[in-house]
Structure formats: C-alpha cells, structure tokens
Amino acid sequence: MDGAGRCAGAPPSAWRKYRERRSRHSVLDAPIGAEDEGVDVALPAVPAQGGIRLICRPGDSAMPGVAYESGVDLGVFVDGVARTSNWGESILPVTAGDHALGMELNGYVTQHLGPVRTIRFGAANLPIRVAPGQTVTVFYAAPNGPRSPGQFSFSPPPPPAANRYRVAQVVGWWILAGVVLLTFVVIAYLAATKS
Known part of the structure; x- marks a missing residue:
C-alpha cells in the first residue's frame, strides 16, 4: 500500500473504479462487480425463526441465608441440544416448528469433609410448537429439593412453598x-x- 491507501502498482483508474463500486454497495448487497458481469446472486433460504422465552424461578433454599441459585446450575435442552440459560429470563432462538424443551438442575453437595458431588434433579420436559416470528413464553418452577420434579407452565407459577x-x-x-x-x-x- 502506498501513502494514499492504494495498492502499489495498481493504476489510479482501477483504484477509482473499485472505490466507486464499493460506495454503491452495503455489506448485505451482492458482491462488487455482480451488476457489471450480469451475475444473479441467490442467497440460501433461511428457515423461519421463532423463539422460546424461558423464565426460570428458583425454589426455596434449604439453607438459611444462602440463595438457591448460588448452588444450583441450569441445564436447558432444546431438541436434545444443550442451550445456555440463566435464572430469570432467557431467550432461546429456534426455527419455527415443533420442539422438545427439557430442563435439568445440577446441584453440588458435600458430605461433611468429603469430595463435592453433583446431583441432578428437577427434570421436566415440554413439547412446544413455535410459529414463524412467534416467541412462546414458558415458565419453569424449580423444586425445593432433589426429591421432587420441576414444572413447566405457560402461566406464572405461584411462589414456592x-x-x-x-x-x-x-x-x-x-x-x-x-x-x-x-x-x-x-x-x-x-x-x-x-x-
């Protein structure tokens, strides 16, 4: 590159033509020069998108003064594929159609001074149909302890006992x-x- 930002050795007319073509296009348009060559650019079809708005409410902690969320992690699955989610509200983008939403909680337990072990609990599954452009709101109520299941619903659940x-x-x-x-x-x- 020379001091003017041109490629060394390129004639000034080629550089000017490139800049003119580049100024007529945005990032999402056809490649530069497509209109000059008569090329028809076809973009691949994108499947219709939708979303799942997942609102996760924690259970009531068994330890006084310790938040339930601090010792329990979420495991969210859409069609068997793990997805990232947090306590509170998360948006999970999906294609339109039928999906299977699954949830599993991972808790960490110590036995006196022994090693930390992971327990899985609060499993719940829900089939969901998402229309193109639709966002389906789903609520998950976590159980208070490992012996009871979690619950999905389409309306806000009552506060935990x-x-x-x-x-x-x-x-x-x-x-x-x-x-x-x-x-x-x-x-x-x-x-x-x-x-």
Missing part, C-alpha cells in the same frame, strides 16, 4: 438460642442467690 428443611433449621436455631439464654439466666440467678 417454604422449604421444610429450612423452617426446621430456623426453628431449631431459635430453640437452641432460647435454651442458651435460659441457661445464662438460671446461672445468673443462682449466682445472685448464693451471695
């Missing part, structure tokens, strides 16, 4: 705190009566 394990933990902690407080009160009372 309180996780019984977490309720038991919170009640247990309050009972333990009450016993410790009562112990201190009894010790203070006995110390005060002896003196």
